[in-house]
Amino acid sequence: MKFNLTNKTAIVTGGGSGIGKAISKTLAEQGAYVHILELNIDSAKITKEEIIAAGGSAEIHQCNVVSQENVIEVISRIAENSTINILINNAGVAHIGNVENTSEEDLDRVYNVNVKGVYNCIFGTIPHMKKNGGVILNMASIASSVGISDRFAYSMSKGAALTMTYSIAKDYVNYGIRCNCMSPARIHTPFVDGFLKNNYPGKEQEMFEKLSKTQPIGRMGVPQEVANLALYLCSDEASFITGTDFPIDGGFIKLNG
Template identity: 30%
Template sequence: MTRLHDKRAIVTGAAGGIGAATARRLAQEGARLFLVDRDPAVATLATELGAGHAVADVSDEAATEAFVAKAVSALGGLDVYVANAGMEGHVHPLVEITQADFDRVVAVNVRSVWLGIKHAVPHLAQTRGNLVATSSVAGVIGSAGLGPYVASKHAVLGLVKTAAVEYGAKGVRINAVCPGPIENRMMRSIEEQASPGAPQAVHDGFTHLVPLGRYGTNEEIAAAIAFLASDDASYCTGTALVVDGGFVAG
């Protein structure tokens, strides 16, 4: 499939499960890539895919401005920005969360999406491009122990809807994908934190809540992001595409 032939895309969080799968999927569909992560391992995937890369903190404005400029210079423009980097934070009831933990999760998960919009949209407006942010089912419903994460993912949808309204007239589409539980490092961390030494019980509990009876894969989320990034989604903006095996339908 070459839906994204010669499209120029930035993917953040590209060293992680969903981000790496998304980078691979966009490359398979013909995109040229610039990969971003705070984890230096992003360089290995960039080499594999012939992509540019930056090791950077997406919650930092100067860093974001710099990697967007570097990507635009390397790729010759920008058609797609995938604001995917994120963190789960600590699993605690709301009354036990520290201000530092709360602020860090909001900075990484929310400020980063706003910064992506702020610095990428001027370039996307030149190409009638689009931005896809990774929210979560935690952007749609609550989840005990994940207060800052849930609040942050709801806020991502607020930014996406606002940006869609502000930039629709310029032909820029802004959408979100809302994954359910995915078989990767982030869910392993949440499971272990929620039930130290017995994470399988948490895995079984989440699985029981999914009508399709399983966690999703990184590749299933990458496919949804590729759809939103492509012209197949040409009439989608301000939307939150839930990809969760039916989790929030129940």
């Protein structure tokens, strides 16, 4: 079976909903034992139940990636009982606004989750991975590579995720650790539906179609498409790939110029 993750242990941050949920379920389907790190434990419980019902294996851990102490405690507990093979840094928050309407509090909130959170999870995992190698996969964004209107703080944070990927890949290649990142464009998740409901009441469908058409391919992506790419990058079939960003964007980066 291609993309076989049997006997692999994977950690997925923010693995209880949206893209993270799709990744967690997909890795479990291919045999991985998935540890879901979530702030929202209720959503994580539902994802775990669905994984187990499908014949997979999963555990959930309430974890705030902003807290290095919390992250190290959770990851160390996982490492006591298994070899950590895969870390997927998926947890993240969004913010809309340019530099003038991004407050210091806004910037700190985005930085703490999207930058420090990624750092914390890598910092906590690397000492364990150095023993046996492994895969680290970060969630970047099209905003890591091209300018997006009114995404100042978010773009800053995803640019950091991209360059952290390059740095980790360079520093740990001799330990058998591969590090890559994915850069999605708009993906249809519950977050998108909530955003449209809160900001465009009564015009949700109209705005959904408008946002969909910003991708040259004519639609938003779906979480499973991102999960499929994550599966490939975490598998042995991708063993020659490290230090690379993978846009999954319906042509946004290259075809919108």
